[in-house]
Amino acid sequence: MGSQVEELVLQLKAAGDETRLRLLALLDQGERTVKELTDILGQSQPRVSRHLKILADAGLVDRNPEGSWVYYRLADELPGRASGRETVRAILACADAADTNLKRDRERLAVLKRQNQASAERYFEEHAAEWDRIRSLHVPEREVEAAVLATAGDGPFRSMLDIGTGTGRMLELFAGRTERALGVDLSHAMLAVARANLERAGVGQARVRIGDGNNLPVVRESFDLVLIHQVLHFLDDPAGAIAEAAQALEPGGRLIVVDFAPHGLEFLREKQAHRRLGIGHGLMEQWLANAGLALGSVEDLAPSGDAEALTVTIWSARDRRAPALGENVGLGLGETV
Known part of the structure; x- marks a missing residue:
């Protein structure tokens, strides 16, 4: 019980920063690269990376390298570890949805998703002919x-x-x-x-x-x-x-x-x-x-x-x-x- 309380306190401290709260709100909508998070927040990459490390050390987010990119996501519940995802969502439930920064982040995230979707559609169109031939x-x-x-x-x-x-x-x-x-x-x-x-x-x-x-x-x-x-x-x-x-x-x-x-x-x-x-x-x-x-x-x-x-x-x-x-x-x- 004591270790779980200590872990919860560590998680709450890690989330008790405006930028880190904004990061958690974004990651609650899906995994993101450091570059994507940097573009949305309008902050430097070293600053965003430092905040992400604090969140990762507290067990609130997971880090997933993918080639030269690194994706971050809310932490999964694993054996022997408390659920950081549940903690994050409890914290976000108390946040003011009308907060100016959170609202602007959601708007920028929506734009980013549309750009990613357009890029994916271009890739699919370039290869659609060969895939359609096999499906036929x-x-x-x-x-x-x-x-x-x-x-x-x-x-x-x-x-x-x-x-x-x-x-x-x-x-x-x-x-x-x-x-x-x-x-x-x-x-x-x-x-x-x-x-x-x-x-x-x-x-x-x-x-x-x-x-x-x-x-x-x-x-x-x-x-x-x-x-x-x-x-x-x-x-x-x-x-x-x-x-x-x-x-x-x-x-x-x-x-x-x-x-x-x-x-x-x-x-x-x-x-x-x-x-x-x-x-x-x-x-x-x-x-x-x-x-x-x-x-x-x-x-x-x-x-x-x-x-x-x-x-x-x-x-x-x-x-x-x-x-x-x-x-x-x-x-x-x-x-x-």
Whole structure:
């Protein structure tokens, strides 16, 4: 009890500064880079960075490096740590919403979000033709998404991980079924698209992070649902990615993999960087078994009337370990341990 009181006092002291309160109010609306926060507040980068360090030391915000950028967000609740997010929201509930600075910050944040959305749309338009060509080769995306939702079930899921999140579509699709969600991707450009899409859709419980599917930046055994959607055919070591995903599952957790069945469309290898021309049932079953997972369902979505069309396969597997009664597993959104 004493340590919790001390931590709360430290958090309240850290928040007891006008600039730091403004930073917390902004981060309550989503993660931001130092540059974005600097532009909104109109203060120098060293000054903003110093305030952010104080907030991070108090456990109110988390720091997430992404290449040469650093994203800050409200701290997640992790095992052994009080919830800084709850403290922040209790403090903000007492703040004057009509405060001139807070109001101006919200207006500048709205402008920033519109700029980010426009940038994301430009990127998407530049690549839309190639993505549309691939989508035209298989059943409509809405049918694939409906099948993925049906395979997962209604949930709710406490913690979801989307490996190779791309535009963040799976995070958006599962928004109504997840309490917390994390998407990882190796592309900074795609993460910018995902962030803009999630903000536009009002998906507040999901966030994204730079990350390698073969070396996930997450706490082990922390997610009750993991998705790998149209990713494995790009990888040099898809079996390793399956094994890594299995390590992220809590006992009894679910893994859903969506990818193409074997096909002969060589242009996807030559033009779209596909390393594999689809994945067969037997090979996937072997990968899942080697990762310690029990295969559940397999569903093939094959378009009709076109011999060269792509079949989309959805595999569902489960961690073989039964969750212990009363087990309290963390949400897995912290750094690798």
